[in-house]
Structures are given as C-alpha cells and as structure tokens.
Amino acid sequence: MGAGRSCWHTWVQGIRMARVPHGPWRDLYPWRHYSSQLARSGVAAARLDHARWIATAASPSASAKTLYQHQTDCIEQSLTAFGQHDRVAVSMPTGSGKTVVFSHLLARLPAPTPSQHKVLVLAHRTELLAQAKRQIEAHNPNLRVDIEGGHAHADVDAADVIVASVPTLGRPSSVRLSRFDPAEFKLIIIDEAHHAAASTYKRILHHFFDENRSNPYDVKLWGCSATLQRHDGLGLDDVFDTIAYSVSLETLLDEGFLAPVRGMKVDVDLKLDQVRIRKGEYDPAELSRLVNTNAQNELVVEQWRRYCQNERRSTLVFGVDIRHVLDLQEQFKSGGVQAESITSLTPNAERKRILQAFSDGEFPVLLNCTVLTEGTDLPCVDALIMARPTRSHTLFVQMLGRGLRLHPDKKDCLVIDVANTFASNSLSSRMATLMGLKFTAEDDGAAHAHAIAPLSV
Template sequence: MILRRWAHTLRPYQSECIAKSLQRLQQGIRRQAVSLPVGSGKTVIFSNLIRQIPQPTPMATKTLVLAHREELLVQAASQIQRASPDLIVDIDQGSRVANPAADVIVASVPTLGRTQSDRLLRYDPMRFKCLVIDEAHHAAAESYGKVIEHFDQAGHLVIWGCSATLHRYDGLRLTRAFDEIVYQKHFIQMIKEKWLCDMRIVTVKTRSSIGGVRKVSGDFATASLSSAVNNDERNLAVVKAFDAYASERSSTLVFAVDVKHAVCLRDEFRKFGIHAEVVLGRTSVAERERILNDFRNRKLPVLVNCGILTEGTDIPNIDCVMMARPTRSPVLFQQMIGRGMRLSPGKKDCLVIDFVDSFGGELVQITVPTLMGLDPALALSETDITDREALQRQQMQFLEQNPRPEPAVDPDLQAEMQMLRRFEEQEKKALNTIMPESLESIGFRASEHLNPLQLFSLQQPLSSQAKSKSTVALELVTSGSSNIRKLSRLAWVCISPVRFLLSNRNTLYFVTLDPEAGLWKGSTRCQMKTRAAATAAAAAAGKGGSRGGLFLTKETPIDLESPTLQHAVRAIDSLVRNKIPPFEYNVLLWNAPWRNKPATESQIRMLSKLGVNVSLAAQNLVQKPRDMSIGSMESEDKGVSTLTRGSATNIILRITHGASKTWRQVCSVRDRAEKKRERDRGGDPDLAKASALWVAKDD
C-alpha cells in the first residue's frame, strides 16, 4: 500500500530509474551506480527504491545509507521517513549513536570509516540487504572501502550509488564500489524536459592572472589561488558584475576560494550597501542555520561560501550563482553551478556569472564554454545554455572578430591541421615545463614528435650540464609526447594525437579520443609470444592478428569515458596500480632505473628490422668517436648513453602499434595542404578522404 501511495509522486524518469535498477539487479548486477544532475531528486529515488530491493536472506532486511556531511545525512533520513513512514530511520554520526534495531541507518562515513573506529562492529553485516552511497563519486576513498568491506562480507549486499558527477579527478568513471552505471540523464536534457530550471550564462573577464598558480591533486592549490584572485580589483569586479546582472535576483550564491577570500567578498558587497553574509566551516551550527533560513526565505540576497555548499545543498530558490572561485576540476565546476538548477515557485531561471582570469595566454580553468565544447575564450552574454543556435552564433561571431590563422585552405583538411598544430604547441609547452632549459640550450634539436623514425640531432657537443639531462631529453622525445610525461608517472607512448599506449608485460592499455562524443575512451589488448599459443588462440577466437610470432587479441573496451586526456590516463594508471603489486608497478615508471641502462642487442636488431637507422641514430644522439661500436652504446669519454633501453622500448612500441602509419598520414595531410595553398580553391576529390586520419590503427 505504501509503495502504491508514493509511486504516483515520482517523476517519470525517477520511476524509470528505479525500474532499471531492479531490472539490472535481477540480471545479477548488484553493484550499481546512477548518474543524475543536481536537483533531479536522487534522494527521492533511493528512498523509494530501498523497500523494493528483495531480501537475499530472511534476516537481511536492513539498509545502510552512507553520506559524508551532516546536511546530506539529515536530508536523506527525512526523505526516507516521508517515503516510508512505517520504517524506523536513525542517524549514526559522531555523538549521535543509532539504534542497531533501526530498519534504515543513515551513517556518516567519517564516523564509520575512520581508522581504528569500532562503530562498524556494532552492526551485523548479515542483517543488511542494501548499502546506498550518496554523492557516489567519493566512493573510491579508503574510508568508503572499509565500510563496504565490512558490510559485504556475505557477498549478497546490493550496493547502489548516486551522484551528479561520477567522474573523479583520477578519471575513473566507475570506482571499485560499482560494476555498472545502470541509469543516467544529462542536465541539458533535464532542463529541456523542464525538470530543472532554465540556465543563463554570463562570462566576465578579469585581469587577474592564474597561469602561475600551483596545482595540487588536479586542481589549483588553495593558498596559491587565493593569493592570485583575492585582490581589491577582482573583488570589486565581482560586486560590479552582481550590480550589472543580478541586482534584481532574489538569492545569489557566491563561491569563494578560502575563508579569507569569502570574508573579503562579503565585506566588498557590504561596502556598496548590499546585504551579504558568509557561511564558513567554522560557522556555528546555530548561526549557519539562521543564515541559511534567511537565505531560503529570500531575506538575504547574497550568500558567500567556500567549500560548504557545493554538495547536498537543497535551496531551490537560488536564482544566481557567481563562480568567483576558479577551478580546473569539471566535477567541482558542475557541482557549483548545479546549486542553482532546482525548480522553485516564481523562479524563471538561474543566472550563472562565470569569472575567467586567464584569457591572455593558455586557458587553465574550467568554464561553461569548455564544458559545452565551444572555444574556451568565448565570452557568453546572458545566453540560454540549451539554445544551441545562439551558442553557435556567438561562437561564429567570436571567431570572426578573433580570426585564427588558417592552417589549410581546404575545409576538409582544416580539422586535421588544427589538431596537429595544437599538438605541436602543447608539446613545446610541455618540453619547456619539464626541462629546466629548452632542448636547444642543452645541445639538442627537437624533431617532430610524431615521427617514430626520427630522434633528435646534436647542434653542438654536450656540456657537462647537458649530460645529466640527456637521459630525460631522450625519454621525452622518443615517447612521442612530452606532454604525456606531465600527465603520468608511467611510461606511456604516443601513437597519434588522439591515441596513447601503456604496455604492461603482455597487456596493452590504450586511451583513444572518440571524435563524435568528444570523450577519451579506454581499451585493452593482450599479446601472446609463442606461435603455438597464437595459433591456438586464433583458432578459438577466430579474431585477432599476428605480428612476428606475437598474437594480439581483439581490442576490448574498458568501462572508461573521460572528458580530458589527463583524466583518461590517470584512470588507467589507477586501474593498473590496483591490479598489480607495487614492485611491478614501479617497473612501469618512465624514470625506472632499468630504462636508463644501454639498449640491448635484441632491441638494436628489432629497431633495425623496423626501419630505424640505428647507426645514424647513435651518431645523432651523442658526439662520439666514429669507431665506437653500436653494441657498447656508451662512451667513457662523454659518459652519456647513446640509446637507452627505455628509449628503445618507446620507439619499438610506437612503430609496432601504428605510429608509422600515423606519421605517413600526417605527411600526406601536410603535402596536400601545401599543394592546395599553391592552387586556386577548387574541387579536389582526394581531399574528401582526409576526415579520419587521427584515429590510429595497427599497421
């Protein structure tokens, strides 16, 4: 009766999500994740779901709900009690000790999951059928793992997690806690279907520079960022933007960097007679509740916070969000703008004022245009985020006013040439960042990275300083991408600008850009070394390929989709680290000691077989006596290895997995573009075939 009474209150997609979760549970998927945007009612969904999850045993009747903040705990407990008034719901947090006999325990992760905590021992895991994880993108943390391990001892527990952003900074879309995303809905689709409010975007450029701000764990270091943006000029710009765009809004939420920045912004608003308050971690519970109640009741027009109201905040009347806190994290950015997406009576839309601080050079922060796949330097002017025509029109107007040099006159080649130019620019920046001095200053001339057959040449004899850096320089260039060495500690190599490879013994990991989806996707292949194994596997699978006695299995997708190469690479890094022992992981480091040793004779033979002029490479790599044999690979006079095992491994991997083919395609594109520049613009049927050059496949 209770289920029927509450079912009609659910939105269609909420009922659909519950049905899909139960269906996948019947099919054996008991570790499930759901991705829905902020304001979609994820708490309502799991409050109605938990009663419908069947008991695996007669005694397993209870549910545990995990959250990491008090607001989420109270919100979940209240919603579950409304959905199922006959259930006993209790909270376990700090000094609040839940009754073990309760039907639903809403527990704090810091309370149950902290090291040396004995609170877990109060609960018999055999009595629990379900574990719900709110804000599930946190579930990879050690504290969550400890709780999951305790309650899933019997192996029958249903683990169900929900989040607006199932991507973590390490790039893993699904953490160790989940097997599958069983349901998801994008926030743009939710806005179009009128389940979330309309959103308008204004971009405000500032003169503050954040290019030199330190990075920690994928985002800006808080102290360094605060020093860069917490200044009188920028704080005044925030208040002026409010006055220009949001003075008629009833409830404006401002995100600041840290406590000092939040207080300074509040004081700046007050200077101009604007009633503003600030909520901080140190704000007392009573004071916080008073301020939030005033804000909910529209008695407070401006509320400033730093890291307090990014998750679990249910204040539907927020109709303006000011992004005064720059971030490099798409997850945090979406969490912040999501605060204003809930529907509320009398609320027409939500205005997001996006402050951008680095248009002068490389754009280093996440903005609305970057999320929408538009030019990062595009400044939006009160634009409806769902109006694709308006967004494209502004994009075209921006490009007309800020023309970019055309890499090729033929439109069919433009995308390929732009990608190549961006890749080369990124590599140059990466080299200048990683190396204390440029390659030229230590005696090397950098070649085109995508050419696996060309290394680099000496412009002058190596100095003593250069000798200590030559191994690093060699590793950077032979990997095909200096930028990949900034993104990972492991020995990734570049096959093409949209495809990268990590080799771990007989397992190959790839990340490849899907141009249609705009996402980096993961995949894996296995290789077998013996001809007998290759023949047997080929006969059994009927697929795959062989290369010189190596059998490569069919490329298998990994459940990984990431918006950036950085996220994708870190996802594979995390996956590999969790699968192999530490000593084996250390072997994969790009600066592992074995990689600095001289190349082996078998590597030299393989390079020669693959078309690399090893003798010429040796002459170019180091100034050495001409009678020095290639087998020795080291000069006692110079003390510099001509070719290391690591650099040889890089070259072999790249050539055997498609880099040579990529380089031929690049050369073809460049040649045709050059010829096209010299001719009048006219039809050229051959150029129409240049649309898919960048997805490298095996030769």
C-alpha cells in the first residue's frame, strides 16, 4: 500500500435551497403527507384553525435580532406548517444553529390552552442534553429548564422546559415517563430527528399521541436533523407529517455561515467489495479487519504529518471501532504525536476533560468511533481524517459536519480520505443531491466559480 498516491479534489456547488417538501425533496424523502386529524377530546373544540394559528403566533423577541436569515426562515415556516400539520420536521446542516432555532421556536409557539405551555426536548446523548439546556436558557432567561436523564430528575410540575434523555424515558422498564402529563405540553422537540423511528422514541411519542396518529391533546411535534434519512431502512413517515423547511449545505457555505472545505483523496488498495453489507452499511467486524492494519494505520499518521502537523491546529480522526481507534492512537503516540481518543467506554468525566483540552489546543489529534458524529460542538477542528469508509450518507454528513463550524483561528477545514470513503458505493457521485456538494478532478476545478483551490503539494 505504501504511502498511497495523493489526488486532490475540489468542492463545488450542487443543489440550491429547498424550503418546502416539493420537487427533489419528495424524491429524496418519499414521505406521505397526512392531513392532521382532529382530536376527539374536549380540547379539539379549542384547536386553532390555520389563519388564527398564524395570527396568534407570538411576535419575535428582541433576541431574534441575532438570528441569521436561514434561522428566521426556518422558524417562520415551521410556525406556518403547524397551522396545517401536527408533526413537522426541518433539515438543516450541522453547524447551522438547529439548537438556536428551536430555542426561539418554543417561545414563539402559542399554547392551545393556558395550562398547556410546557415543552419537552428529546435527545439521545448526554452532551446534547447539556447543550440544549444552555442554549434554551441563554435565549429564554425567564423559563425554567430542567434535565431528565440518568441521575438527574426534572421537577416536571415546576419546569417550563424539560430536556430529557431518550434512553431514560424510552426504555420499556422505565416508569419515569408516567410523570409527564400530555395535557400540560404544547410541544415536543426531537434533536437529531433521524433517530425518531427507533423504538425508544416511538414509545415516548405514543405516550403523547395515539398509535393511530390521533392527537387528543393537540401537542405539536418538531424534529430537526442534518440528515433526515436512516441507513437501516426504517422510515420517518410514521413520525412526521411534512418537511417544513430545508437549507442546503452548499447554500450556507456560499453565505459564509460555515467554514470552507478542502477535500483530499489518498488512493489506497482496499478490497471493500469483499466486505459484507448489513442493513446498507459495511459489517463493522469485517471492515475493521480490513482497515486496521499496520500499513493502513501508518498511512494515516504519514498523511497527518504531511498535511496537518505544521498547517492544522486540531485534527479529528474517525475509526471503525474501539480496537481500531486504540491502535491508531498507539500509532500516533509511537511516532511522538500527542493523541487522545474517545470511545463509548470513556467515562463522562474523562470525556469532558479530553474535549476541553482538545478545544484548548493542548494536543493536536483526537480519535473516535461513532461517538463524536453527533451532538459535539468542536469549532476548533480544522482537519478531518476519514480513516474508515462508509456507505451511509447520514454518517458521512455527520462526520463532515464536525469540521464545518467557524472559528476565529480557522480559515477552512481539510478533509483527508485515506479509506476510499469518497468512492464507497459511488458516494461521491451522489454528494450533490444529498449535501449540495460534489467532487471534481483538480484540472477541472478552474471551470467552476465556486471551487475551492487545492493546497500546494
């Protein structure tokens, strides 16, 4: 395999903004559009019709002046959609400010009745719970925000907003969900909504909505995700009625809201066609055996030394599994490079320490497998190394998103593919449709006005 042959690619514009579920979005997200069903309880009589709903939506608060245009558009179109639908989803890229959006949305949404003003925010990871709580409190200082999850027990009666752990509320043996009276909640928010088809989420939603999708309490459901699709084939059409808003990654890159991206592909001889496919993705055990070799791990470190050591501040590396991450970490350390790793086995306190030290620039390389693909804000990351291939568009977008946030010391983000990730199952050829991006050979780059010039090599 050797050092591999470096072949530079540039990133150019793809699809434009699509804000309502028409055209290509109907093809990309083949969801059925259900008409909202009127509730059979006494609350139904108080349900607002479409025109009255729009008229009674609270006016933007003073803090809304800090919102970017796409965030304002998302909030307004979500409120409009709620006049016709109970369950609304939006698609926004990583780094676009989804938490900021729903922190403002929950205050703008009118309560169906005076006693039905509470909001439940659902997230599946500890980091997401804390981040959501901080953002909601920052934009809504008059609201009480509690966390429900693990050893944290919210005061359901006193809290205005409860940020809850899905594993805590949604597991079959949990009795904590019974403390939540649906008649007191106006809105349920699902962060990383592509997970919403999982059984734990559905168990929670069935507590507020009947299984036949009736809505006796007039509760609204709003979900946001950078990737409103699942690689395991489970559909989201049973969860959401419509996509109210979407904005492409390319649009936010053009507007300068996200960090520019440079892409580099290192040609390697990986026999990915020999790896078994399970539920649309490479089998983890077989994939690990293929990529977790001395030669491949040496190549990862070699490419980091060549393109990142003197040019990049913070590099995030994605591995296949825990063994792969630990072996890669040892490869970096044996070469005198200070590198840390986070896996599912890393204790929360240690994880927090590592992330803070990485953000502070105390070491240059952080390795992980599947842990840092969601819910972790690391604006300092200015280089990504894809040491694992994937057939999942969702996973690829999530990995890429870790490097898109802006940072004062960051001019762009370099993405180095050392595992044929860009070529996996023709992934790169479908990037324009899925992400607003595609790859073009270097000598074609001059033909594209939005191309980012490759680094000198």
